[in-house]
Each structure stands twice: as C-alpha cells, then as structure tokens.
Amino acid sequence: MIGLSAPAAGQSWFEQLLDWREKHISERTFVLMLAFAVGFFCAVAAFTLHWIIAQIALLLTSSFNEKTANWLYLVYPVVGIYLTGLFVKYVVKDNISHGITRILYAISSKRSRLRGHNCWSSVLASAITIGFGGSVGAEAPIVLTGSAIGSNLGKLFRMDNRTLVLLVGCGAAGAIAGIFKAPIAGLVFTLEVLMIDLTMASLLPILISCVTATCFTYIFSGSTSLFTFHLDAAWTVERVPANILLGVTCGLLSLYFIRAMTLCEDMFSRFKDKPYFKLVIGGSMLSMLIFLFPSLYGEGYHDINQLLNGSTEADWNGIMHNSLFSGHGSLLVIYVFLVVVTKVFATSATNGGGGCGGTFAPSLFVGCFGGFLFARLWNMYEVGVYVPEKNFALLGMAGVMSGVMHAPLTGIFLIAEITGGYALFLPLMIVSVCSYLTIIIFEPHSIYGMRLAREGKLITHHTDHAVLTLMSLDSVIDRDYTPVSPDMELGTIVHKISRSRNIFLPVLDAAGNLLGEIYITKIRHVVFRIELYHHFTASQLMTPPAATLRDDEPMTEVMQVFDRTHADWLPVLDADGHLKGYISRQRMYGMYRKMVADMSED
Structure with a gap:
C-alpha cells in the first residue's frame, strides 16, 4: 500500500496497517468506512440466506399437487430440524438461538463482543431449518449475523467499547434494511429494539449502513420486494373505530403470542439434556401442524402476499391449497383462525425441537392473518362501515409486530416501506399505537427483552439504569x-x-x-x-x-x-x-x- 513504510521488527503487516490508519484516517471517518463495509456484508448475508431458503423449498415442494394434502409435509420439517441440530452440535458447537436476545445480552454483559462464527453460522442453520419447512423467520438470524459482522470488524480494528456498540447497531440496522429493503425501518429498529441511543455521532454511521445494505440488496435481487401491495380502497375517517379496535385486537394477539411462546419454550427447556426427545416432540408437533395447515410451512411469505394482493374469494382461498381444506371456500374463516392460533406452536416446536429461526416473520404472519380475519368477521356481521380485508391484513402486520417487539415506530415504517403502503400511514399509526398501548398493560418488555429484564441485564434509554x-x-x-x-x-x-x-x-x-x-x-x-x-x-x-x-x-x-x-x-x-x-x-x-x-x- 502506498505510504506504508517497511514493517518494524516483530510487527506484522496488519499491525503496520493499523498504525498507518491511526496516523492518516480520523476515528470518525474510519467508523463511517466500517459502517459502509458492515452494510455491504449485511446485504450479502441477507441475499445468501433468502437464496438458499428459496432453492431448498423449490427443490422439495415444486412437485406438490396443490389440490390435495401432501404426506411429505410430515417428513421434511423433522429432517430439517435434525440436520440443523447436527450442524449446530458438530460444526458450530455453540448456542445460536434467540438471535436478537443474544445481541441485547452481548451489549449489556459482554461489551458488544459476539463470536466470530455468528457471522455465518446462523445463516446456514436457519436456511436449513426454514428451507425444510421450519415455521420461523430468517430476520433474527440475519440481524445476529449483521451485528456479529459489526462486532468482529470492530474487534479486528481495535475499536473501543462505545464504537463496538455502534457497529453492532450498524449491523442490526443494515440487516433489517437489507432483508426488507427498508432503510428507515432498519434505523428505527436499532433505536427501539436494541436500545442504542440515537445521537449525532451514531446517526450517520447507522444511516450509511442502512442505505448501503438497501442499495446492494437492490443490485443483488432487483427491485422486487418481499411483499407487494396495491391499494384498492383509500382510507376514510369512518374507519377510525375499526382501526382502533383492530389495534386493541393486535395487542391481545401479541399478548397471546408472547405468553404462548414463553410457555412452550419453558416446556422444551426442561428437556435440554435430551436433544432426541426434543426432536421427536418438536418435529412431530411441527409436521402435524404443517400437514393440516400448509400455510405454516417456512416463513409463510407466499400466503401473506396472497392475502395482501387478493381481491376475490378465489384469490384468498388459494392459501388453503395443499391442505385438507382445499376446495372448501366456506371454511376459509375457520382455516385462518386455526392458522393464527397454531402459528405460535409451530414456531415454538421448530426452535424447541432444535431448529434455528426467529419470531420476526411469525409476528408478521400472525398479524396479516389476524388482520384479515378481523376484517372478514367485521364485514360478515356488518359491525360498521365496510373495511377492505387486504388493507386490514396489512395493518394487522404492523399491529402485531408493534406489540410483540414493543416497537410501534418499527412496525409503522417497516410495513409502510416494504409494501409501499404510505397511503395507509395514518391507520398504520393508529393500529400500531393502540396495539402497543394494549400490550404494555400486560407485558412491560418485548419478547426479546423479557428474558434479560428478569435477570436485570436489559439496557434501556434511561442513562442511570x-x-x-x-x-x-x-x-x-x-x-x-x-x-x-x-x-x-x-x-x-x-x-x-x-x-x-x-x-x-x-x-x-x-x-x-x-x-x-x-x-x-x-x-x-x-x-x-x-x-x-x-x-x-x-x-x-x-x-x-x-x-x-x-x-x-x-x-x-x-x-x-x-x-x-x-x-x-x-x-x-x-x-x-x-x-x-x-x-x-x-x-x-x-x-x-x-x-x-x-x-x-x-
């Protein structure tokens, strides 16, 4: 490199590079450079994970007959959980579950130091789990991956603890921005969920990471989004009561989600020394649920898009394909209700049985199905003015996410960005805020922070605490x-x-x-x-x-x-x-x- 002198005795080329950097590049400028690098690697990780998941799912399910139930749904999830367990036990040799909780713990107790294998292990483990049908999300593993990239880059270049916290935040923000192509949501997620204070010194690096991750994701995968949404019926003020009631419903759904998830996790934790017993219990539960309700297979984004883009009964009945309910349109409400109820058990069974994945996507899934169910029942019983089902499916996604994560701003901006639903910005705000106000009555902490809060290890925006x-x-x-x-x-x-x-x-x-x-x-x-x-x-x-x-x-x-x-x-x-x-x-x-x-x- 130009400008580098011959290495001193006993000094490696990397140590010489560090010395040169300290002399010629200011700390603030170098942090911005690292934020750019973190954003790029987050985009690569997000694209890689989704590509692997798509290829595995395509290979396994492309030959399925959508008009009948498929018995292979009883096999694939168990195989995926088993392969993931072998990978974690013999290759990773470390616990990589609860990705976002692990980040919060690293910030509060380990000076923001995450292990090097977290830069890749969660990507491979979650790809196997989800590709084979595990009913979990890829977002938490990617957030852990991005934060680990930021942490390890900071350690590599000998950054201080405050800068490490910032780089961990850059990684998390870049991961959310990259996987959803939503830079504002990535920024807000870091502020609300990871509790990283948004000062002038931290704003620019996080923004650089978000924008970089989003831009490179567009380069890698094109302009298509995870979800598509076209507004058919504009929002009117007459729907405010329905929006408020939907928000309260989403808050109660969030409470059910958190409590049921915690209950199931506690049950599986009793058998932590019996991995094969957990595999049998979790795999059997998951396989049976997916066989009955194929919408629970994987992340469920395909069915979410069907609810968001459907305009006729035939469109919405498509979510029942490959199931025993296929062809029975009159059972759509019952099917959607059962899917909402069982999703949390499918997610818990996946992770409890030995799989790897997060609760980010499941909260979006429950919100979408719950919002659609709310609107369908509202219109069936003519409670008030007509409400569009697809609009309320979108609003439900923001509502349940806001409640589960205790992050109303993240719910608002994420759903608005990933669907282009800015025309529904005001009802998004109403539903998200009402959901948050409902959930905090019962649960003071998010699903990610409640474990650490019990141990007194949760970072908050209160400086003294x-x-x-x-x-x-x-x-x-x-x-x-x-x-x-x-x-x-x-x-x-x-x-x-x-x-x-x-x-x-x-x-x-x-x-x-x-x-x-x-x-x-x-x-x-x-x-x-x-x-x-x-x-x-x-x-x-x-x-x-x-x-x-x-x-x-x-x-x-x-x-x-x-x-x-x-x-x-x-x-x-x-x-x-x-x-x-x-x-x-x-x-x-x-x-x-x-x-x-x-x-x-x-």
Whole structure:
C-alpha cells in the first residue's frame, strides 16, 4: 500500500496497517468506512440466506399437487430440524438461538463482543431449518449475523467499547434494511429494539449502513420486494373505530403470542439434556401442524402476499391449497383462525425441537392473518362501515409486530416501506399505537427483552439504569484481602494488620466461608495492649458484616444495599457462601461517574 513504510521488527503487516490508519484516517471517518463495509456484508448475508431458503423449498415442494394434502409435509420439517441440530452440535458447537436476545445480552454483559462464527453460522442453520419447512423467520438470524459482522470488524480494528456498540447497531440496522429493503425501518429498529441511543455521532454511521445494505440488496435481487401491495380502497375517517379496535385486537394477539411462546419454550427447556426427545416432540408437533395447515410451512411469505394482493374469494382461498381444506371456500374463516392460533406452536416446536429461526416473520404472519380475519368477521356481521380485508391484513402486520417487539415506530415504517403502503400511514399509526398501548398493560418488555429484564441485564434509554446494567460486578471486586482464622490470637492478628492495606480483616473458616470481620477502628482499645495478645481470638473480636452481596447480584441492587447500610466496604460471596472479595463504595461510584460521563459524550 502506498505510504506504508517497511514493517518494524516483530510487527506484522496488519499491525503496520493499523498504525498507518491511526496516523492518516480520523476515528470518525474510519467508523463511517466500517459502517459502509458492515452494510455491504449485511446485504450479502441477507441475499445468501433468502437464496438458499428459496432453492431448498423449490427443490422439495415444486412437485406438490396443490389440490390435495401432501404426506411429505410430515417428513421434511423433522429432517430439517435434525440436520440443523447436527450442524449446530458438530460444526458450530455453540448456542445460536434467540438471535436478537443474544445481541441485547452481548451489549449489556459482554461489551458488544459476539463470536466470530455468528457471522455465518446462523445463516446456514436457519436456511436449513426454514428451507425444510421450519415455521420461523430468517430476520433474527440475519440481524445476529449483521451485528456479529459489526462486532468482529470492530474487534479486528481495535475499536473501543462505545464504537463496538455502534457497529453492532450498524449491523442490526443494515440487516433489517437489507432483508426488507427498508432503510428507515432498519434505523428505527436499532433505536427501539436494541436500545442504542440515537445521537449525532451514531446517526450517520447507522444511516450509511442502512442505505448501503438497501442499495446492494437492490443490485443483488432487483427491485422486487418481499411483499407487494396495491391499494384498492383509500382510507376514510369512518374507519377510525375499526382501526382502533383492530389495534386493541393486535395487542391481545401479541399478548397471546408472547405468553404462548414463553410457555412452550419453558416446556422444551426442561428437556435440554435430551436433544432426541426434543426432536421427536418438536418435529412431530411441527409436521402435524404443517400437514393440516400448509400455510405454516417456512416463513409463510407466499400466503401473506396472497392475502395482501387478493381481491376475490378465489384469490384468498388459494392459501388453503395443499391442505385438507382445499376446495372448501366456506371454511376459509375457520382455516385462518386455526392458522393464527397454531402459528405460535409451530414456531415454538421448530426452535424447541432444535431448529434455528426467529419470531420476526411469525409476528408478521400472525398479524396479516389476524388482520384479515378481523376484517372478514367485521364485514360478515356488518359491525360498521365496510373495511377492505387486504388493507386490514396489512395493518394487522404492523399491529402485531408493534406489540410483540414493543416497537410501534418499527412496525409503522417497516410495513409502510416494504409494501409501499404510505397511503395507509395514518391507520398504520393508529393500529400500531393502540396495539402497543394494549400490550404494555400486560407485558412491560418485548419478547426479546423479557428474558434479560428478569435477570436485570436489559439496557434501556434511561442513562442511570443503562450504566448500572453495563457495569460488571466482577470488575469492581477487590480480591486483595488478608483473611484470618476464627481461633487466631490477637498478637497474630496485629501482625496481619501491619501487612494489610485494608482497615478490615475477614474471618474465614477452613472452607472459606465468611464468619465475620475485624475492623481496626473497632479494636483499637486492645490492639496496643500487649498483655492481652493471648487473651483474645478473632472469633471474640469479629463483628457481622453490615450486609453481604452475591456475585450474581445486579448493580442496581448493589447500589441500594450500599445506600441502605451506609457501608464503605461490603463482602461478595459466591453461590456456596465462599468469600470472593470486597467492593469499595468509593471505587464503585468512581467507575459509575466515569461511565456516565462516557455515555453522555456525543
């Protein structure tokens, strides 16, 4: 490269490149360059994943007779889950499920560091699962892939932790923008779901990543979108009551989606040490559901497009092809209702059985079918002014996504962008907001954040809470202490005090359990009386600690304990009660103030 001098002794060409970059390219400019690279790789990953899924599905189902049920639906999903399980167990050798939750955990607990294999493993695993019929979405795996690309590029070029968080956000935003060709939705998704603060310093890199991913996706796959929608009936103000009621319905559907998904996941987690048992249960459940309702096969985008573009009964009845319901148009409402109810179980069975995929596409699917069902029942019973089924199918997609992800802006802009449905922008807003307001009554966190929220590891836009979440308890533990045994005499204790840099000595039994503490200030009345050195032991001089902390305790609770006890030092114990070290109030608050200052900088 022009401008690079001969490498110094012991310095590799890459280290020389890093030195040259630091001298000639500013940090801000280089971050923008990395954001461009992240956007490009996100587009490549999204295109690759969808291409593989399409090829597998075409190979397996192209010969199906659409007018009858197909028994191969009982076989393909089990094979897909089994192959995915083998790939994860013997190739990846790591847990790659719950992609977006994994990103949130990396941001809150691992300083935004994602493993290198996440750049490709989720793409292959989810392609196998979905191509063979797994009823999950490809979006969460792609978001994990994009975030991993951003994280690992940042680590490669030795970016600091704040820049790593930004690059993780660029990867997630680029993934959403690339897979849906929706740059604004990618930006808003990063803000709402990943809780990355949108400052002036972070806005431009995320936008660059989104625009780059979208442009390259157009280059790779043309101008076609995942969903197509043509507005036949313009929105009128008379439909506001129906829109509000649809929003509330979507909020309740979201609640059902989250609760049922959580229940099924808890059930499968009980058998985490029995992978073949999970495969049998999950695979059998999924195969049977897909055999009965072929709309549950894969992501379900084909049937979504049928509902969004249909204008006659024959068009909408097409979603029942390949099923036992085929040819029975009078059963359409029952079929759609059963699909809405069973989709969450099909998704849970896919992931629980060993497959890999996300809940992004299932939430769109449930929303589309739920919105169509709402409109069909509304018109059948003439509740009010006529409402177009296809319009409400579109609005339902935004409503359920807003509720499940607790992200109304993402739901609004994503559906508007991917369908060109800007003529329905106002009803999209009404439905999304009403759905969100309904779901938060019952669930304060999204389906992605609820697991981390229970552990106190969820990052929010509240700076104080975010800093406490990011702070690691382990990083502030002082392990340099001088222990004494309970039968140690005062004379030996004084000798220990002279060698200790702390004002206290922990009293431990033979197993390392904390029995009490000896504070120098509390024994000064005897410490200088030599005649008493053989009359007192540690067990007589020790006092119980003001409080003890667990090594897995959230920093918010640690702060509360310090405020309640007014202690300067508190001991930290592990799960077995053994002393790990001490936390200093001064050191903890010093780190807290520094992190607040760092987060406050643009």
